[in-house]
Amino acid sequence: MIAGIDIGGSTTDAVVLDVPGMRVVTIELTDPVAAAAGALGKLVSECGLRLDQITAVAATGAGARGLPDTLLGRPVFKVDEFTAIGVGGSTLAGKESALVVSLGTGTAIVSVRPGRIEHVGGTGVGGGTLLGLARHLLGVSKIDTLEAMAARGDLSRVNLTVGDIAGGPLGDLPPASTASNFGKVGSDPSPEDKALAIINMIAEVVAVLSLSHARACGHKDIVLTGKLTRTIQFARRFAHMELMFSRGFIIPQHAAYATAIGAARARPQ
Ligand SMILES: Nc1ncnc2c1ncn2[C@@H]1O[C@H](COP(=O)(O)OP(=O)(O)O)[C@@H](O)[C@H]1O
Ligand SMILES: [Mg+2]
Secondary structure, eight states: OEEEEEEOSSOEEEEESSSTTOEEEEEOOSSHHHHHHHHHHHHHHHHTOOGGGOOEEEEESGGGGGOOSEETTEEEEEOOHHHHHHHHHHHHHTOSSEEEEEESSSEEEEEEETTEEEEEEEESOSHHHHHHHIIIIIOOOOHHHHHHHHTTOOGGGTOEEHHHHHSSOBTTBOTTSEEETTOOTTSOOOHHHHHHHHHHHHHHHHHHHHHHHHHHHTOSEEEEESGGGGOHHHHHHHHHHHHHHTOEEEOOTTGGGHHHHHHHHSOOO
């Protein structure tokens, strides 16, 4: 069986699909070879497999370039990261065509159609930005702490809305839509308000960019993958934007590990 490994900027995921229920492990290590070897070793030991049952390792992600041709004696083949994102997101969502948006350390946007996977855009605003701003603005390093704070936050003390400026809707923009993230400089927000505003700003940037690309590429469905999809307020903000723009965001099961799954399902190149 094939093991898919995604060596990302923040985490390394290793997955095997051919065991009941699929199995995945995630580790956080900065050295790509140590991360990949550690993830593969942990995966086989947790699944009760032997290493020689892994016929090949399909490696992708920013750290895959540095991997040798074998890992713990198993042959390695590299899978282009955008291919892995596209295959992973679209197959998990059961869609032949979709815009797949990987919400990882940064954000990558991939168009998937039968026979054609294309990297169409992205932004450096992503999960790394979320943790970086949390650390710099609030002194908070853990995503769980940030989420707990954000649950008690109030956006209206940080963001300027269309209603604040115009006193009502502006053209097709409802009064609650954001006119300026962090733009309400006249009020004194709490750390909890700022925590929510950071998450919200990143969700809005990524959602608006995804919607623009979906429109430009003619995609009806937008599939979200990567570990940022687990952040509750983040997912909630996407649900809100979906209503505003009448286009569907899908967060499939196993979205957090979609890129490793895509690597395991992609063909060697
Ligand atoms: N348990 C978690 N561990 C690490 N990052 C997490 C976790 N939950 C959410 N995140 C967010 O997800 C981002 C990493 O997403 P991931 O899909 O692992 O990206 P990459 O493939 O670039 O490593 C982090 O920057 C962080 O904002
Ligand atoms: Mg990843």
